Amino acid sequence: MTAPALDRAVPAAPRPRFLAGHFEDLGAQTETAQLGIWLFLGSEILFFGGLFTAYGVYRANHLELFRYAHHFLDWRLGALNTVVLIGSSLSAAWSVRCAQLGQRRGLRATLLVTLLLAAAFMAVKYLEYSHKLHHGVGWGASCHPDAEILGELPAALRAVPVPARLGTFFAVYYLMTGLHGIHVLAGMGLYLWLLARARRGDFGPEYWAPVDTVALYWHLVDMIWIFLFPLFYLIG
């Protein structure tokens, strides 16, 4: 009967504030959180993978369509958005560093920068979408480019009639970039949440797992764009 008595004799250290009841310590909790987010990111890769398959199928079977249609996309805006996202990944990774090192001001600054760059990405996206939609370039059966936007195409393409399946290209484009955009918006929400918690002083060298898991999510969003950019904007 000595076992229970021994347990009671050990003084219990105060439990860290954010330590959940079923973990022994924050280290175990952090590692488990990281494992959890990686598993979720695995599912996200397959989620987008379906759309990449749709892209692959339609491109493989209608190459001339893709060669024509990608000229509607401005590669400079795409490149700008790529740079914006790379910057936001840098600030996200930096925010993890700040949290781990207890640099409170640096943490708030990097979280804010990530949020602002994400917003910049969405602003550019809005510009691109509104320009297209304003000129009739919708998706599927709603794709009827007007003369103005057709006039923006290279001369060689202006001479060619508009392909019948243009709507399918833009269906894939809007679906993929749109789903990606939804993920950016979700990320912005998460960074707002992190900022609020950082302002409250929740994070420090002991406890920074949420900063890390959200950053990992954010890097995946960046990775998806790293593939979307060349596939839509660059290859003809």
Added chain:
Amino acid sequence: MTTPSDPPTARSGPRAEHVVPARTLLATAAALLALTALTVAASRLDLGAVNAVVALAIACAKASIVALFFMHLLYERRFPRVILVASALFAALFVAFVVFDTTQYQPDLRAREAQAPPPAR
């Protein structure tokens, strides 16, 4: 709340967390920007079908850099790497198989469409 009756194993208990050096983060960002410039430049050249291959290869390189350094996979245990690689492989399997199949039956499809074109909307 219970206290363990055994000493903590290597799984639980505090571990030294790896902090990615600032220089590494900046170098990673720089590499990504350089590769972005490279992929844009490569797309300006007309290499036919090779354009797509080059673009995808550069994209894979960029994604790997993001994974290894920003997502600190280089410093991680083995299992997260397995998750990433396995997911990517399964996604690639899906893309490859489906694209292969659709390209294989296109001739049948085109022959049928030529005979009886689908009604246009």
Added chain:
Amino acid sequence: MIPAARAAEPAGAPAESYLAHGRGPRAWLLTLDHKRIGVMYLVVITLALLLGGVFALVLRLNLWRPGGGLVSNDTYNKLFTLHGAVMIFLFVIPGIPAALGNFVLPLQLGAKDVAFPRVNLLSFWLYAIGATLFVAVLAVGGVDTGWTLYPPYSLEDARGLGILLALAAVFVAGFSSILTGVNFIASIHRLRAPGMGWFDLPLFLWALYATGVIQIIATPVLGITAAMGFMDRLFHLGLFMPEYGGDPVLFQHFFWFYSHPAVYIMILPAMGIVSEVVSVFSRKPIFGYRYIAMSSIAIAVIGFFVWGHHMFVSGQSRWTNLVFSFLTLLVAIPSAIKTFNWLATMYKGAIDLRTPMVYVLSFFAIFGVGGLTGLFLGALATDVPLHDTYFVVAHFHFVMVGAVLTAFLAGLHYWWPKMTGRMYGEGMARLAAALVFVGFNVTFVPQFFAGVAGMPRRYATYAPAFLGWNRASTVGAFVLALGMGLALGGLLASLRSGRRAPANPWGAASLEWTTPSPPPHENFEATPRPTGPYDFTGLRRVSDEAGWIRVPAEAAP
């Protein structure tokens, strides 16, 4: 926990059971306790089973006459669609992992909960919302596309609101499944009791791990398929609809990339239960532990390479057909490994023919037939005439109903004392099990013959030549329903009048049996020390009331 010490503990208040810890609706609906979440899942899953079952009985009644007529042909089509969708998405796929797995997994690990309890609660609510959306499909008039929802038919505007709700339901329920997989895999990696290595895990956990892998990799593709179908229908995107430039076979590839691995989400946990029960009720350690564990992973992986065998006559290319047919035959190998190992476990064992074991023996017979008939369908030449006949219907009911449902009932009875603290009545339960076995076979064996004779599936009427098969099948369906009703009734009755269950009524060796029945809120009073999960040495049966206890080695003379 050493039994001798437990007996000598002061007679203070034992920790209250999880059922009593916190009362009122909010303590259940917003609970973070995996045990309560498991019970809530069990309730909704049972309701789904009943709903899907009622549909099935109406279908079988309509098929009593070759001319049909019980319901209109249109209603018949809607009924088999909803029967399939409800059973698959709301019962068979979530059933064992969500209802039993949620309850048992942390206990078998020696942990206090799953890795992410809040995500677990979210999983449950997503499932409940998905279930509600399916019921809403009924309210708006149903869909008649078959549970596979193939375009072009399913995405025509004339299908109305029903298809949109069905796609939404699939999307939402899918995320429930993904999050469950994340939780289970993270838990098994990180929450094992000290001293429990990978090859000390009970095989049910290996099964849930392999299932989790499939849930994470395959389900997202279903999600994106549902989303694409939804958008295609609303905005005429030209992805799957030929008139807008799309390809309907593409939908099938997308759909089956998930739905084939999904059948392994269904069967792997069932096989996990079989491994547990066959060992305990043969009083013998499981034969070939590592092979069974590895075969679970093998089935999960190989299962991703065979989806095209659902598409042999869809327009898929010749080369694709060949590859998929060949790979399909490979997946039989790990299943066979398991089956032989289970049988070897029973060899020279002391068979205890209580209800869980009766269900497991049924499983062997039924899974054997179900698996073998899959070979006819996996081989290209024989699949072509059998495709879309009742042979297919019989095959998948053998594996999904016969095998999965039987294993589910085995597991439910096996863990019932742990979950509820009550013993169910053996007599009634065994009778129910016998009726389930007989009813099941009378329902579905005739369907193999009807299929070979040429009866097509999903038809409300049939040629008079198939009359005998159909009538036998309908009779069987009602016997099966009776058996299931008795099983369910017996379990519910035990809640009121069942004998109080001891911690270890079966003499099993995994960790869930070291804690009281039902367990306290935090699962264990002290971090448990695992023995081998099939190490029955030292377990002694005291009495029916006290169950089995583990006698310390030094106590033996």
